[in-house]
Amino acid sequence: xxxxxxxxxxxxxxxxxxxxxxxxxxxxxxxxxxxxxxxxxxxxxxxxxxxxxxxxxxxxxxxxxxxxxxxxxxxxxxxxxxxxxxxxxxxxxxxxxxxxxxxxxxxxxxxxxxxxxxxxxxxxxxxxxxxxxxxxxxxxxxxxxxxxxxxxxxxxxxxxxxxxxxxxxxxxxxxxxxxxxxxxxxxxxxxxxxxxxxxxxxxxxxxxxxxxxxxxxxxxxxxxxxxxxxxxxxxxxxxxxxxxxxxxxxxxxxxxxxxxxxxxxxxxxxxxxxxxxxxxxxxxxxxxxxxxxxxxxxxxxxxxxxxxxxxxxxxxxxxxxxxxxxxxxxxxxxxxxxxxxxxxxxxxxxxxxxxxxxxxxxxxxxxxxxxxxxxxxxxxxxxxxxxxxxxxxxxxxxxxxxxxxxxxxxxxxxxxxxxxxxxxxxxxxxxxxxxxxxxxxxxxxxxxxxxxxx
Amino acid sequence: xxxxxxxxxxxxxxxxxxxxxxxxxxxxxxxxxxxxxxxxxxxxxxxxxxxxxxxxxxxxxxxxxxxxxxxxxxxxxxxxxxxxxxxxxxxxxxxxxxxxxxxxxxxxxxxxxxxxxxxxxxxxxxxxxxxxxxxxxxxxxxxxxxxxxxxxxxxxxxxxxxxxxxxxxxxxxxxxxxxxxxxxxxxxxxx
Numbered sequence: 001x002x003x004x005x006x007x008x009x010x011x012x013x014x015x016x017x018x019x020x021x022x023x024x025x026x027x028x029x030x031x032x033x034x035x036x037x038x039x040x041x042x043x044x045x046x047x048x049x050x051x052x053x054x055x056x057x058x059x060x061x062x063x064x065x066x067x068x069x070x071x072x073x074x075x076x077x078x079x080x081x082x083x084x085x086x087x088x089x090x091x092x093x094x095x096x097x098x099x100x101x102x103x104x105x106x107x108x109x110x111x112x113x114x115x116x117x118x119x120x121x122x123x124x125x126x127x128x129x130x131x132x133x134x135x136x137x138x139x140x141x142x143x144x145x146x147x148x149x150x151x152x153x154x155x156x157x158x159x160x161x162x163x164x165x166x167x168x169x170x171x172x173x174x175x176x177x178x179x180x181x182x183x184x185x186x187x188x189x190x191x192x193x194x195x196x197x198x199x200x201x202x203x204x205x206x207x208x209x210x211x212x213x214x215x216x217x218x219x220x221x222x223x224x225x226x227x228x229x230x231x232x233x234x235x236x237x238x239x240x241x242x243x244x245x246x247x248x249x250x251x252x253x254x255x256x257x258x259x260x261x262x263x264x265x266x267x268x269x270x271x272x273x274x275x276x277x278x279x280x281x282x283x284x285x286x287x288x289x290x291x292x293x294x295x296x297x298x299x300x301x302x303x304x305x306x307x308x309x310x311x312x313x314x315x316x317x318x319x320x321x322x323x324x325x326x327x328x329x330x331x332x333x334x335x336x337x338x339x340x341x342x343x344x345x346x347x348x349x350x351x352x353x354x355x356x357x358x359x360x361x362x363x364x365x366x367x368x369x370x371x372x373x374x375x376x377x378x379x380x381x382x383x384x385x386x387x388x389x390x391x392x393x394x395x396x397x398x399x400x401x402x403x404x405x406x407x408x409x410x411x412x413x414x415x416x417x418x419x420x421x422x423x424x425x426x427x428x429x430x431x432x433x434x435x436x437x438x439x440x441x442x443x444x445x446x447x448x449x450x451x452x453x454x
Numbered sequence: 455x456x457x458x459x460x461x462x463x464x465x466x467x468x469x470x471x472x473x474x475x476x477x478x479x480x481x482x483x484x485x486x487x488x489x490x491x492x493x494x495x496x497x498x499x500x501x502x503x504x505x506x507x508x509x510x511x512x513x514x515x516x517x518x519x520x521x522x523x524x525x526x527x528x529x530x531x532x533x534x535x536x537x538x539x540x541x542x543x544x545x546x547x548x549x550x551x552x553x554x555x556x557x558x559x560x561x562x563x564x565x566x567x568x569x570x571x572x573x574x575x576x577x578x579x580x581x582x583x584x585x586x587x588x589x590x591x592x593x594x595x596x597x598x599x600x601x602x603x604x605x606x607x608x609x610x611x612x613x614x615x616x617x618x619x620x621x622x623x624x625x626x627x628x629x630x631x632x633x634x635x636x637x638x639x640x641x642x643x644x645x
Contacts, residue, residue: 026628041563043482053476060473063466082458134634135625151625158627178629186635193635194544210609220581220621220636227578228544238465243475245608249600250478252616253563263496263564264599264618267581267636273612275577276540286461294468 003326003345006352010320023155024318030151031312033261034362040263041253050250052366055303058208058241059293065208065241066284072211073282076273083285086116092283093118093200093233097127100231100279102198108215108222109133110202111149111306112235112285114328115341118200129200130192132221134185141168147322149329150259150308155321189221199225203236203282204305205251209244212272213282216255216265223269232274233281238289239302251305254364258307292340297375301336303365308333310359310369316352325349332359336372339380347385350376408445415441480600489562489595490644496565500619501632502640506592509643516587516641517554525551530575531589540576547576553583553637557590557617559605560642563598566618567642571611580617586637588617592644 004012014020038044058065070080083089089112097105107113107129119129119140131140135152139145141164146152153161158176165171171184201222206213213234215222226232242251256262274280293299311317311331322330327338327346335349350373359369380386381394400406417424418441425438432438455463486492494504505512520527528539531554555574557567567588574580596602608614621636632638 029628041484043484046482050476050478053473056470056473057475060470062469063462066462066465082456082461084457084460088457132635133625134623138625151628153625154628156627158629161626178626179631181626182623182631182634186633189635190548194548196544207609212609218621219623219634221634223577223581223615224635227581238461246600246603248608249480249598249603253599260624262500262618264561264566264616266500266617266619266621268566268616270608270614271612272609272614275612284461286464290461290464290468293465293470296470299468299470 004324005348006320006324006326007348009324009326010316010352013321013324014319019157020319020321022157023321026154027312027318030260031309031362034258034309034312035261037257037261037263041257047250047254048364048366051254051305051364052303054242054247054250055365056300058243059239059299059302062238062241062293065243066238068208069206069211069241070284072209074211076211077280078211078274079279079281081281081283083283083287085287086285089113089116089235089283089285089287090118090121093235094122094125094127096231096233096281097122097198100198102231103127104192104195104197105129105200106132106192106196106198106221106225106229107200108202108217108225109136109152110200110235111328112202112237112287113200114146116285116287130189132189132193132219132225133217134182134219134221137185137189138164141165145323145328147330148308148311149306149331150311155323190224193221193224193228196225196229198231198233199229200233200235201226203234203240204255205242205248206236206240206282207243207245207248208241210272212245212270213240214248214252215269215271216252216267217269218260218262218266220267223267226269226271227275230277231279231281232271233283234271235283235285237285237287239304255305255307258309258362258364288341292337295340298336298340298372300367301333301340301369301372303367304333304337305365306333307364309362309364313358313362315354315356315358320352325352332369332373333367336367336369336376339376343380343383344385347380350374350380408447411445415443415445478600483598483600484563485597486562489597490592492562493560493565493595494644496562497619497640497642500565501622501630502565502619502642504642504644506644509645513587513589513643513645516643520552520585527552528554528579528583530555530573530579536575542576542578544578544582547578547582550579550583552585552587553579554587554589555580557588558594559602560590560595561597561599561602561616562595564618566599566602566616568602568606568608569615569617570606571613574615577613580615581621581636583637585639585641586617586620587641587643589643589645
């Protein structure tokens with residue numbers, strides 16, 4: 001099946017205008033909560049600067065920090081696996097499951113496992129994983145994917161959730177109360193936690209000096225699974241490292257405030273060793289990250305701590321929905337990460353932006369997201385991954401804009417046409433006319449006016 | 455070459471020129487004129503309830519109340535940790551109603567409290583209980599997370615957690631629901 005390009009999928013998303021407005025306003029509400037939380041911390045900009053420099057430093061010495069993390073974790077009895085790509089990652093996890101003859105598996109939120117399509121891989125081999133983050137649980141029941149990395153079910157309304165739960169959990173039909181619905185999920189999932197044999201989690205931060213890692217949740221689902229199950233598998237990208245425990249102070253102050261406007265997540269769990277009798281595995285995944293590290297213009301996208309502040313502020317994301325980005329990580333950050341994974345398949349994403357720069361302004365680790373979007377566009381065009389129409393149009397524009405006489409002449413023609421034969425531009429063939437009135441053409445250009453009036 | 459070596463080699467080859475870690479002047483971090491007030495307000499805004507007046511009587515009432523209802527409770531404030539408790543599994547603890555325990559430290563900027571593995575005795579307890587009651591010495595409050603990490607040893611025990619409020623979710627239309635998978639309520643006694 002052909003994957004719809006961002007613009008096509010977005011066009012379908014906005015057909016439901018009321019829902020589009022709701023999506024837009026809800027995410028903007030989250031962005032506002034972020035601002036309120038940020039404004040209580042006078043040293044916020046200093047924190048961002050430290051976080052950015054800690055991550056820059058870590059990336060500049062990443063091989064050393066990876067081996068240090070491994071060495072300490074091994075000493076702590078953690079089993080370390082290395083995965084070059086998604087296939088490796090999935091195979092390693094599959095092997096742990098089959099070696100231990102496991103069939104009850106719970107998973108808390110991990111965008112890396114989404115990126116690697118772990119659920120699908122295991123499902124094809126007859127193994128079911130249960131997603132336990134409420135939002136992920138909802139989208140899993142609906143056989144959808146998360147549309148937002150922090151708020152996976154933000155594309156759904158309570159009526160959708162109610163219908164889904166009625167179908168799968170036999171909840172009361174027509175009961176749309178979030179408290180009731182979440183309560184039913186809690187009850188159902190509690191049984192699954194208690195009986196779980198293996199728990200998969202992501203990793204928010206891995207500490208090089210101690211071989212420990214931190215997992216942050218609000219729901220407590222990661223801990224419910226991990227502390228119940230006999231085996232814990234934590235999956236992390238190589239970029240999750242930070243050098244020292246004290247650096248957690250910086251990142252935990254930034255993460256939740258940027259993500260949801262909370263001062264910290266409910267649970268920030270620090271895993272150092274397995275509990276007696278438990279197996280603890282960490283899968284360290286590259287999957288294109290070392291390649292991105294070698295791209296000077298794009299490497300600092302690897303500083304990302306997955307807070308999604310750039311999603312919530314983005315005028316394009318808010319009005320096009322996460323699924324339009326056809327990737328595990330949507331939004332502005334996804335649009336600069338995904339072309340590295342597959343440039344051709346994701347060549348539309350860097351164009352899904354107005355380049356307004358709001359993403360870069362809210363980023364807690366100071367990634368120059370909008371500049372990278374602009375740079376990816378150039379790389380994508382140079383590699384021939386834009387359609388001929390867009391390419392010809394851009395070349396035409398470049399010619400006009402670099403020849404002052406042609407520019408002035410075409411301006412004159414354009415103004416005359418718009419005044420004399422408005423129907424030539426006021427019709428459906430002109431994409432600029434869609435959902436807009438064309439402006440009234442002025443008599444003369446600013447240049448002509450200035451010459452007369454200076 | 456093993457996958458490990460391939461990855462490490464690619465990283466070493468592609469990494470940028472070495473930059474320095476920032477020299478962090480932590481004295482620039484937020485300080486509060488009244489740690490208790492700030493901490494209490496953060497506990498309450500995160501959905502918890504805090505008691506700082508007559509807190510020892512209030513705590514006693516709390517414990518007697520839960521006891522009288524005959525619910526399954528574990529009081530780690532009195533009982534010494536036992537190997538029996540340490541080894542209890544999820545199905546044995548599933549019906550746990552209320553857990554009482556002491557936190558090592560509380561953070562005024564966000565209402566988070568640090569609980570080490572020793573203090574919780576069994577890693578499941580603070581998560582699987584329906585209601586969580588934490589006792590904290592007001593002298594163990596610090597301003598911010600930087601101070602917190604200076605005081606705790608986050609990595610010496612097998613596990614440790616910062617807990618701020620009861621478990622919660624906003625995954626259904628951004629409506630806040632208290633009691634997602636972990637504790638449905640949190641009471642904090644400053645004592």
